[in-house]
Amino acid sequence: MGVVSEPDPDLLIQFEDVLIRRGGNTLVGPVSWNVELDERWVVLGPNGAGKTSLMRIASAEVYPTSGTAHLLGETLGRVDISELKPRIGMSSSAVASRVPGDEIVSDLVVSAGYAVLGRWREQYDAMDTDRAVEMLESLGAEHLVDRTYGTLSEGERKRVLIARALMTDPELLLLDEPAAGLDLGGREDLVARLTDLALDPDAPAIVLITHHVEEIPPGFTHAMLLKEGGVVAQGLIEDVITSANLSEAFCQEIALDHVDGRYFARRARVPGRHRRGGSSGA
Numbered sequence: 001m002g003v004v005s006e007p008d009p010d011l012l013i014q015f016e017d018v019l020i021r022r023g024g025n026t027l028v029g030p031v032s033w034n035v036e037l038d039e040r041w042v043v044l045g046p047n048g049a050g051k052t053s054l055m056r057i058a059s060a061e062v063y064p065t066s067g068t069a070h071l072l073g074e075t076l077g078r079v080d081i082s083e084l085k086p087r088i089g090m091s092s093s094a095v096a097s098r099v100p101g102d103e104i105v106s107d108l109v110v111s112a113g114y115a116v117l118g119r120w121r122e123q124y125d126a127m128d129t130d131r132a133v134e135m136l137e138s139l140g141a142e143h144l145v146d147r148t149y150g151t152l153s154e155g156e157r158k159r160v161l162i163a164r165a166l167m168t169d170p171e172l173l174l175l176d177e178p179a180a181g182l183d184l185g186g187r188e189d190l191v192a193r194l195t196d197l198a199l200d201p202d203a204p205a206i207v208l209i210t211h212h213v214e215e216i217p218p219g220f221t222h223a224m225l226l227k228e229g230g231v232v233a234q235g236l237i238e239d240v241i242t243s244a245n246l247s248e249a250f251c252q253e254i255a256l257d258h259v260d261g262r263y264f265a266r267r268a269r270v271p272g273r274h275r276r277g278g279s280s281g282a
């Protein structure tokens with residue numbers, strides 16, 4: 001192992017040439033990436049680009065095959081992961097799939113502080129329960145507190161899981177495709193909630209993974225575009241979310257609109273290419 005750099009205490013994520021390799025394939029990397037306290041990042045890219053792989057390092061679930069990953073001022077490989085994990089809130093389909101259908105929403109949220117899914121043998125105090133309700137309120141989901149998880153709609157589940165991720169007052173919040181599977185109303189509602197969170201100066205640093213620019217909440221400050229495991233662009237959101245960068249990442253001409261702080265993308269119309277298989281003309 002080469003010389004490992006010291007972590008910068010002001011950075012929540014500090015990746016230096018991190019790379020994950022499995023069975024001879026590079027899943028993601030090398031990626032160097034810094035996330036500061038007040039930053040809200042979007043990680044965007046096509047299917048298979050390596051977004052979730054990168055997030056698995058950021059959530060301390062896997063170590064990079066090479067490179068150095070510092071998280072919250074600690075170095076992966078040198079720190080006790082069980083101490084690091086409660087400081088990172090995570091909402092993802094992997095977390096969602098582990099929640100039993102008969103789990104009561106209040107238990108699901110409150111148990112995050114104990115790093116378990118569901119209420120087990122713990123005795124929670126009133127402060128914990130109050131905080132759980134407060135977190136549900138901040139996501140507009142307080143009316144679901146006594147429901148079982150299995151009876152919730154997809155949009156309600158997403159909001160409850162984000163409330164759970166916030167329960168431990170994490171320093172870093174990771175949201176892996178929070179709007180996946182939501183209808184238009186559900187998506188817009190979630191984008192509005194995440195906008196409030198992004199603009200809250202007391203909120204943790206946030207990293208949101210998505211495939212769709214329409215899901216980027218106003219208030220997000222930075223973006224990283226990935227393609228085939230590599231970085232197409234990263235930095236301030238207005239410099240990264242551009243027609244040229246999206247066209248490169250998605251391998252087709254993408255037209256982009258930026259209206260009221262929201263992004264909207266579509267394939268640019270190329271004259272003579274409107275028929276299926278049509279490659280002549282233009």
Ligand SMILES: Nc1ncnc2c1ncn2[C@@H]1O[C@H](COP(=O)(O)OP(=O)(O)OP(=O)(O)O)[C@@H](O)[C@H]1O
Nearest residue numbers: 022023025027045046047048049050051052053054
């Ligand atoms: N354990 C593994 N072994 C081999 N290949 C893997 C493994 N896990 C992921 N991959 C591959 O790594 C690549 C990146 O996967 P990843 O899930 O990080 O992409 P993603 O950008 O999150 O994709 P999606 O948007 O479809 O969720 C994919 O080609 C995937 O098939």
